[in-house]
Amino acid sequence: MPRYEVLSEAQLLEIDRGWKRILSEIGIQFDHPDALELFRKAGQRVEGDVVFLDPEFVTAMVAQAPSEFTLHGRNPARQMHVGGDWMAFAPVSGAPFSSRRGVRREASFADHVDLCKLCQVFDELDTPASLVCEPNDVPMDSRHLQIQRNVLTLTDKPYMGASISGLATADSIRMAEIVFGSREAIEARPVMFVIVNCNSPLRWDTRMLEAMMTCAAAGQAPMLTPFLLMGAMSPVAIGAALAQQTAEAFSALALCQLIRPGGPVIMGSFLSNTDMQSGSPGFGGPESALGLLCSGQIARRYNIPWRSGGGGLTSSPAVDAQAGYESFNTLNSAFLAGASVVMQSTGWLESGLVASFEKFIMDIEIVKMLQVQYTPIEIDLAFDAHQEVGHGGHFLGAAHTLERFRDCFYRPMLSTTENWDRWTRNGQKDAYTRASDLVDRTLERWERPSIDDGVLLELDEFVARRTTELGD
Amino acid sequence: MPRYEVLSEAQLLEIDRGWKRILSEIGIQFDHPDALELFRKAGQRVEGDVVFLDPEFVTAMVAQAPSEFTLHGRNPARQMHVGGDWMAFAPVSGAPFSSRRGVRREASFADHVDLCKLCQVFDELDTPASLVCEPNDVPMDSRHLQIQRNVLTLTDKPYMGASISGLATADSIRMAEIVFGSREAIEARPVMFVIVNCNSPLRWDTRMLEAMMTCAAAGQAPMLTPFLLMGAMSPVAIGAALAQQTAEAFSALALCQLIRPGGPVIMGSFLSNTDMQSGSPGFGGPESALGLLCSGQIARRYNIPWRSGGGGLTSSPAVDAQAGYESFNTLNSAFLAGASVVMQSTGWLESGLVASFEKFIMDIEIVKMLQVQYTPIEIDLAFDAHQEVGHGGHFLGAAHTLERFRDCFYRPMLSTTENWDRWTRNGQKDAYTRASDLVDRTLERWERPSIDDGVLLELDEFVARRTTELGD
Numbered sequence: 001m002p003r004y005e006v007l008s009e010a011q012l013l014e015i016d017r018g019w020k021r022i023l024s025e026i027g028i029q030f031d032h033p034d035a036l037e038l039f040r041k042a043g044q045r046v047e048g049d050v051v052f053l054d055p056e057f058v059t060a061m062v063a064q065a066p067s068e069f070t071l072h073g074r075n076p077a078r079q080m081h082v083g084g085d086w087m088a089f090a091p092v093s094g095a096p097f098s099s100r101r102g103v104r105r106e107a108s109f110a111d112h113v114d115l116c117k118l119c120q121v122f123d124e125l126d127t128p129a130s131l132v133c134e135p136n137d138v139p140m141d142s143r144h145l146q147i148q149r150n151v152l153t154l155t156d157k158p159y160m161g162a163s164i165s166g167l168a169t170a171d172s173i174r175m176a177e178i179v180f181g182s183r184e185a186i187e188a189r190p191v192m193f194v195i196v197n198c199n200s201p202l203r204w205d206t207r208m209l210e211a212m213m214t215c216a217a218a219g220q221a222p223m224l225t226p227f228l229l230m231g232a233m234s235p236v237a238i239g240a241a242l243a244q245q246t247a248e249a250f251s252a253l254a255l256c257q258l259i260r261p262g263g264p265v266i267m268g269s270f271l272s273n274t275d276m277q278s279g280s281p282g283f284g285g286p287e288s289a290l291g292l293l294c295s296g297q298i299a300r301r302y303n304i305p306w307r308s309g310g311g312g313l314t315s316s317p318a319v320d321a322q323a324g325y326e327s328f329n330t331l332n333s334a335f336l337a338g339a340s341v342v343m344q345s346t347g348w349l350e351s352g353l354v355a356s357f358e359k360f361i362m363d364i365e366i367v368k369m370l371q372v373q374y375t376p377i378e379i380d381l382a383f384d385a386h387q388e389v390g391h392g393g394h395f396l397g398a399a400h401t402l403e404r405f406r407d408c409f410y411r412p413m414l415s416t417t418e419n420w421d422r423w424t425r426n427g428q429k430d431a432y433t434r435a436s437d438l439v440d441r442t443l444e445r446w447e448r449p450s451i452d453d454g455v456l457l458e459l460d461e462f463v464a465r466r467t468t469e470l471g472d
Numbered sequence: 473m474p475r476y477e478v479l480s481e482a483q484l485l486e487i488d489r490g491w492k493r494i495l496s497e498i499g500i501q502f503d504h505p506d507a508l509e510l511f512r513k514a515g516q517r518v519e520g521d522v523v524f525l526d527p528e529f530v531t532a533m534v535a536q537a538p539s540e541f542t543l544h545g546r547n548p549a550r551q552m553h554v555g556g557d558w559m560a561f562a563p564v565s566g567a568p569f570s571s572r573r574g575v576r577r578e579a580s581f582a583d584h585v586d587l588c589k590l591c592q593v594f595d596e597l598d599t600p601a602s603l604v605c606e607p608n609d610v611p612m613d614s615r616h617l618q619i620q621r622n623v624l625t626l627t628d629k630p631y632m633g634a635s636i637s638g639l640a641t642a643d644s645i646r647m648a649e650i651v652f653g654s655r656e657a658i659e660a661r662p663v664m665f666v667i668v669n670c671n672s673p674l675r676w677d678t679r680m681l682e683a684m685m686t687c688a689a690a691g692q693a694p695m696l697t698p699f700l701l702m703g704a705m706s707p708v709a710i711g712a713a714l715a716q717q718t719a720e721a722f723s724a725l726a727l728c729q730l731i732r733p734g735g736p737v738i739m740g741s742f743l744s745n746t747d748m749q750s751g752s753p754g755f756g757g758p759e760s761a762l763g764l765l766c767s768g769q770i771a772r773r774y775n776i777p778w779r780s781g782g783g784g785l786t787s788s789p790a791v792d793a794q795a796g797y798e799s800f801n802t803l804n805s806a807f808l809a810g811a812s813v814v815m816q817s818t819g820w821l822e823s824g825l826v827a828s829f830e831k832f833i834m835d836i837e838i839v840k841m842l843q844v845q846y847t848p849i850e851i852d853l854a855f856d857a858h859q860e861v862g863h864g865g866h867f868l869g870a871a872h873t874l875e876r877f878r879d880c881f882y883r884p885m886l887s888t889t890e891n892w893d894r895w896t897r898n899g900q901k902d903a904y905t906r907a908s909d910l911v912d913r914t915l916e917r918w919e920r921p922s923i924d925d926g927v928l929l930e931l932d933e934f935v936a937r938r939t940t941e942l943g944d
Contacts, residue, residue: 001479002477003479014853025859026862029863069894077736104892152726175616185841201858201862201864201867202862203864231873231877231881232866233866235870236880237853237854239849239850239854240858243853276878278894282884286844286882288843315889317888317895318886318900320796320902321792321904322796324793324795324796324799325797328796351891353892362793362797369757369758373762374756377711381487381709381711381715383490383493383712386716389673392501392671392673392675394704395703401703401707404708408703409746409748409754409757410707410758412754412757414794415756415788417753417754417787417823420822440730
């Protein structure tokens with residue numbers, strides 16, 4: 001289906017002028033000597049820790065990045081195509097709290113396991129990412145090892161490497177080498193992406209740069225993400241935010257291309273607004289939607305894969321009507337914008353602080369709906385059915401209907417069309433309660449994906465050794 | 473903002489062939505001798521009560537209908553522009569039940585009054601329509617008089633005349649003559665639209681035809697609406713349903729143009745699907761959305777105003793997450809489709825059986841959001857703000873922000889961005905509970921629109937006399 005384009009060519013040119021001016025006149029701060037050295041060698045002007053980037057150099061680096069690539073799952077049938085006309089979906093990522101059957105609490109390792117299982121069961125998700133919630137009961141220093149082990153053993157899809165530090169990213173890559181056979185294997189066929197957030201405005205910090213450079217060097221896909229809440233990390237104007245987002249993402253993209261020419265990269269976007277009354281972030285409103293639509297146009301202009309912030313965003317603290325319409329707004333906008341990777345598609349609640357199991361189910365339903373909704377239509381005039389039924393009759397028993405009734409329409413998983421009497425007999429379960437039931441039933445459907453015993457042993461030995469080394 | 477087009481030119485041509493073939497080969501049943509006579513005189517082939525329409529004749533009648541027109545409110549500042557680039561919004565219509573603060577019951581006159589008041593207060597609604605709910609405690613035969621009196625006295629916007637019978641439509645028109653001064657006044661400046669539903673497939677029944685012809689003769693705007701649930705009133709194929717919808721609507725449009733050449737008409741659409749498992753209607757899913765998007769393209773092709781079925785549709789029995797995402801889906805699709813009149817925008821619940829006060833508030837919030845979302849963007853690069861803040865700072869105190877923070881973003885009415893602690897301190901009110909509170913606060917804001925004492929007296933005398941005549 002076609003994309004929905006809201007910016008005119010003149011407006012796109014204006015935004016182009018904007019990011020070029022930011023890069024060349026204000027520059028980007030890179031808190032890492034290796035990054036500064038790489039840019040210096042590439043002929044860019046470096047003053048202190050600020051790099052002033054030549055727009056022509058940046059444009060050349062962007063053109064050098066692949067317009068599409070594939071991440072390979074442990075299961076060869078699970079591939080994640082990134083870029084081009086593909087859309088891939090990832091669940092909530094990074095939530096410190098979990099919520100299930102009305103209980104909101106610090107997220108735990110058990111929550112992480114169950115959320116990974118949901119990611120494995122639902123074919124709508126191309127990847128579990130990895131940090132579906134923070135397993136707060138696992139010691140911090142070695143937590144990334146347990147998270148990576150979970151996604152590598154409970155799921156068999158392409159996934160996300162750790163990015164809390166360069167060391168954590170290196171550990172992720174080492175674990176991938178164990179599972180996929182060798183460094184050469186994953187360099188030839190990348191298996192993971194790594195989210196790297198900009199310390200917006202206009203600054204990449206040491207920790208993120210180490211993760212980014214480690215990821216790029218290994219031929220995995222860095223997801224270069226300016227996280228912009230207009231009013232806090234960017235000006236309160238969508239044009240300014242888009243120019244800044246492009247400048248920040250492209251500056252990192254250029255660095256990644258210097259490290260590994262032609263290596264896979266994903267332009268990131270996470271653009272919404274600050275609620276200027278409460279000072280809290282606002283997700284799911286018009287600003288989130290416009291951020292998505294505009295970012296898609298910019299990414300297509302440069303023919304590079306891009307991630308949307310969401311998918312599935314809401315500021316609501318409850319899985320209520322607000323969560324329903326805000327989540328739909330961002331997921332639908334991600335479809336209209338043609339996001340290559342829709343992050344935070346399922347389970348995000350309370351501005352991302354909570355991984356909600358019920359919201360996860362609700363968002364899967366929305367993704368299912370939208371996948372049908374944005375499938376190109378085929379025209380069947382069914383003139384014989386009209387001739388058969390004539391005037392004032394009905395089509396329930398028409399031959400055309402009987403041949404097609406099983407799969408002619410979208411069949412909901414969560415939504416109900418029950419009438420009041422039947423709904424009442426069935427306990428007046430609202431969408432939240434029905435989603436709770438579906439969580440339980442879905443977890444029962446999970447099957448452990450097979451893994452070679454020797455590989456599992458080596459993985460566990462690595463995790464044990466590194467856990468000891470990291471001092472937990 | 474641009475419309476979103478899902479049908480190709482070839483597909484539109486295919487649908488054109490479809491409706492022309494239905495009209496010319498199967499024909500439309502008209503259960504009224506006057507209608508048959510008008511078609512016969514216009515050279516159309518009539519066999520029994522079936523009219524076989526010449527596509528060229530129909531196309532000429534469609535071309536004769538105005539592409540846009542204005543309905544005038546009792547308050548001259550309240551105009552409803554129909555067609556062209558305008559979108560007008562109307563609330564739920566025809567619900568037999570009401571629901572408020574958790575109580576679902578047969579709708580009453582008191583509910584009708586309160587819903588009319590909400591329609592008057594919210595500027596997002598261009599019209600209260602009229603049957604915002606069924607006032608079941610008013611005797612059936614004279615109910616339309618009380619309904620018309622309510623919309624004429626509790627609101628001052630353009631509105632909807634009664635269509636339960638030709639007599640009821642005639643009473644509506646007489647009441648409009650009293651309020652607006654004369655028959656000539658309302659013929660010169662129409663004040664109402666009248667929904668006329670097709671007895672699909674391919675049949676217009678006596679009662680609807682009398683309402684339609686009475687409305688058209690008085691120069692008011694008939695809204696000619698095929699009500700198609702695929703699988704029941706139309707084949708289980710969107711192309712077939714679109715061809716049928718166009719055939720049905722155009723057949724009535726041709727009749728209206730024969731009665732009053734150049735008179736205002738609105739092409740209707742109410743296209744969704746039957747849930748083939750439950751047999752219940754399904755609203756708010758992909759089929760509803762595609763029905764809207766495609767209908768918009770067809771109406772634009774013929775340059776005529778059209779109504780969308782909804783706006784605000786859901787099959788959910790509760791104002792829950794499902795109601796949130798389904799309602800958003802249909803309202804958003806109505807925007808993308810550029811519906812001239814969005815019926816059922818606010819308050820529709822339980823497949824239209826219930827007028828929910830809380831859903832009304834929720835839908836107003838969605839309409840507000842979408843009005844901002846689909847306002848063309850202006851690009852402001854705010855380069856000075858970037859220069860001021862530099863690397864790693866924040867924009868909360870930037871001059872650019874301080875000048876704009878009050879109205880730079882959408883300010884929600886119902887949605888919350890409160891963090892957990894604050895939300896908990898405020899009573900953990902979900903969207904439903906907050907909407908209940910907003911219903912009360914909104915009703916307090918209602919002010920009776922002024923009306924001339926003499927006019928009110930005449931109106932009340934008419935209602936009293938007709939009530940007696942109608943035997944209640």
